[in-house]
Amino acid sequence: MTTVRVALSSPLRTLARIDGEVELEVADSPTVTTVLDALESRYPMLRGTIRDYGTDQRRAFIRFFACGRDLSHEPLDTPLPGPVSAGTDPLLVVGAIAGG
Amino acid sequence: MAGVRILVGTKKGAFVITSDGARRDWKIEGPYFGGWEVIHVQGSPADPDRLYASQWTDWHGQVMQRSDDGGKSWEAVGNEFAYEGTTGTHQWYDGTPHPWEFKRVWHLKPSQDDPDTVFAGVEDAALFCSRDGGHTWTELAGLRTHSTGQDWMPGAGGMCLHTILIDPANSQRMYVAISAAGAFRSDDAGATWHVATKGLSSTSLPEPEAPIGHCVHKLAMHPSRPDTVFMQKHWDICRTDDAGESWTEVSGNVPSDFGFPIVVHAHEPETIYVVPILSDAEHYPPEGKLRVFRSRSGGNEWEALTKGLPQHDCYVNVLRDAMAVDSLESCGIYFGTTGGQVYASADAGDTWEVIAQYLPRVSSVEVQTLP
Numbered sequence: 376m377t378t379v380r381v382a383l384s385s386p387l388r389t390l391a392r393i394d395g396e397v398e399l400e401v402a403d404s405p406t407v408t409t410v411l412d413a414l415e416s417r418y419p420m421l422r423g424t425i426r427d428y429g430t431d432q433r434r435a436f437i438r439f440f441a442c443g444r445d446l447s448h449e450p451l452d453t454p455l456p457g458p459v460s461a462g463t464d465p466l467l468v469v470g471a472i473a474g475g
Numbered sequence: 476m477a478g479v480r481i482l483v484g485t486k487k488g489a490f491v492i493t494s495d496g497a498r499r500d501w502k503i504e505g506p507y508f509g510g511w512e513v514i515h516v517q518g519s520p521a522d523p524d525r526l527y528a529s530q531w532t533d534w535h536g537q538v539m540q541r542s543d544d545g546g547k548s549w550e551a552v553g554n555e556f557a558y559e560g561t562t563g564t565h566q567w568y569d570g571t572p573h574p575w576e577f578k579r580v581w582h583l584k585p586s587q588d589d590p591d592t593v594f595a596g597v598e599d600a601a602l603f604c605s606r607d608g609g610h611t612w613t614e615l616a617g618l619r620t621h622s623t624g625q626d627w628m629p630g631a632g633g634m635c636l637h638t639i640l641i642d643p644a645n646s647q648r649m650y651v652a653i654s655a656a657g658a659f660r661s662d663d664a665g666a667t668w669h670v671a672t673k674g675l676s677s678t679s680l681p682e683p684e685a686p687i688g689h690c691v692h693k694l695a696m697h698p699s700r701p702d703t704v705f706m707q708k709h710w711d712i713c714r715t716d717d718a719g720e721s722w723t724e725v726s727g728n729v730p731s732d733f734g735f736p737i738v739v740h741a742h743e744p745e746t747i748y749v750v751p752i753l754s755d756a757e758h759y760p761p762e763g764k765l766r767v768f769r770s771r772s773g774g775n776e777w778e779a780l781t782k783g784l785p786q787h788d789c790y791v792n793v794l795r796d797a798m799a800v801d802s803l804e805s806c807g808i809y810f811g812t813t814g815g816q817v818y819a820s821a822d823a824g825d826t827w828e829v830i831a832q833y834l835p836r837v838s839s840v841e842v843q844t845l846p
Contacts, residue, residue: 386510386535390551420551424535428555436534470534 376400379410379455380465387425387468391418396465405460407439408451425468440467477846479801480545481809482526483817483831484513484839489528491546492831496803498821501830507549508540515796517583518843522590527609529580529595537579541609552609556580556597559616565599566628575599575619582796584639587646594665596636600627600653602665615665618651623670623687630654630690630709631755637795638694642701650704650719655690658706660719671719677709693795695737697744705747705774707737707795712749714774725774730761736798740823741806745773748780748800748808748824750793758813759790767808769824783827784818791816796839803844811837 381397388394399413408431415422426433431451433439439446442456442464458464477496483489488506507513511530519525528540528549537556540549556577564572578598586592591608601619603612618636627634635654642648649661650671657672676683677690690709697703706713706722710733713722726732731751740746749768753761760766765784768777791814801807808820817831817840 384534386532389508389510390535390538420538423554424538427536428557434534434536 377403377405377460378462379405379413379459380462381410381414382465382467384468384470386470387421390424391421393418398462403460404454406452406454407446407449407466410455410466436471438467438469438471440469441465477803477844479803479807480518480523480843480845481799481817481819481830482516482518482528482546482839482841482843483811483834483837484516484528484796485811485815485835485837486512487835489513489516489530489546490831490834492817494830498803498807498819501819503831504546506835507546508538511535511538513838514579514581515583515839515841517585517593517841519585519590519593521586521588523843523845525585525590525608527583527585527593529583531579537577539580539609553605553611556595556601556603556612557614558601558619559614560620562619563625565624565634566626568629570628572625575601577601578633581635581637582639584641587641587643594639594641596639596651598633598635599629600634600636600656602636602639602651604665617661617665617667618659621659621668621670623656626687627653627656628688638691640694640696640704642696643698644701648701648718650694650696652691652694652706654692655688655709657687657689658691658694658719671715672722673720674715674722675706675708675713676711676724679709692735693737695739695747697739700744703744703773705737705739707734707749709733709755712737712774725770727770727775727777729768729777730766734793735795736793736810738798738800738808741800741802742804743771743806746771746823747773748798749777750798750810752792758792763788763790765789765791765812767810767820767824767827780820780824780827782825783820783829794838796841797837799840799842801842801844807842809840809842811840813837 481492488509490505516528524545526542530538562575567573582596584594638652640650659668660671702718767780791812798810815834
């Protein structure tokens, strides 16, 4: 098991009543999918707000960033970058810039 | 002393506005769910402390909230709205087939006698029900799978089921309205439905009197006369006195028969209220005057109610779920605007005061009359 840090967007932190980052215990070689599984298990109110029910696909206005990279379009079962797996860098769950 | 609790949904959160029965001093609490659009907040008639709220953003989709203490605290409940079985297509704006896709919950209708039972009208149009306080939702698929479903098309706001009425004396009988499909009635608690649009005419349709395609904006019913239903349509104000078997236009002398909300006085079943706006493109009041129109004859003859409302340079709109009445002895009328104001009248519309002036765009207004 390893500890992964996740930084959620402000609306998601408000919904889950979270201050700051979340630390999650996940299996070694974490992926976006395994991290989101753990996140939704601890915070069930986040189900359906980051990925869709049924398909588990990323919602259209959500982006995943880590270590300066955009992971949004990589397969969800791709291993996350080493610094995320090691807990030194967070996985960022970001709302797309779609406002004015 | 009796009081009122106004549940206000806005583009950027929910607000709860309260007063005692005098309705002179108002307290605003909120925003709840700040930053999220709150499409509708509704209280249970069976337990006034049980509230349900539909919360939504483009980014994160649908969230449902529930309060068990009259809005002081909230709990996120179930937000999975899965259509039953295989979903087909409905018409897109250009008439081409478009797959049915859940987008958001427009309207909540708690049961009259069970606080854990609540109906939800959603986009793309369908009716869902929760019987466990909002934790799980099941579609009443007989509506969406109606033989006309493939011909339904969205209105400008989306293909939304925005009105649910339940006959208080016979919970088997329900009415729903969908933009822009029309009105439907069920006599078996939502299992099966039939079209209830005979007598409606919409000039935007190739066949103005076609059974499907009418952009119904809102329905309203007085609990003592469930066979009489009033309708504000895209254009036209209408009524039925035979439970939707036939409709008659009662627009009469309103300056525009385009509008969104329609409500019925709590104690006078033939007294109804609308807020005309200029046209389908010009979503603001005629002449820049914000006027509520009241008919004491169930339509046709209307009077403008203006005292306390802005009568020049006003270009706000009142959305379909943003008007409600209380049931105090002197019936209170409330509405919210796209400019963020909430107006109240404690004397059935004769005079008005603004009780919230600077809220975000108001999506919905509901009122609970508290003992």
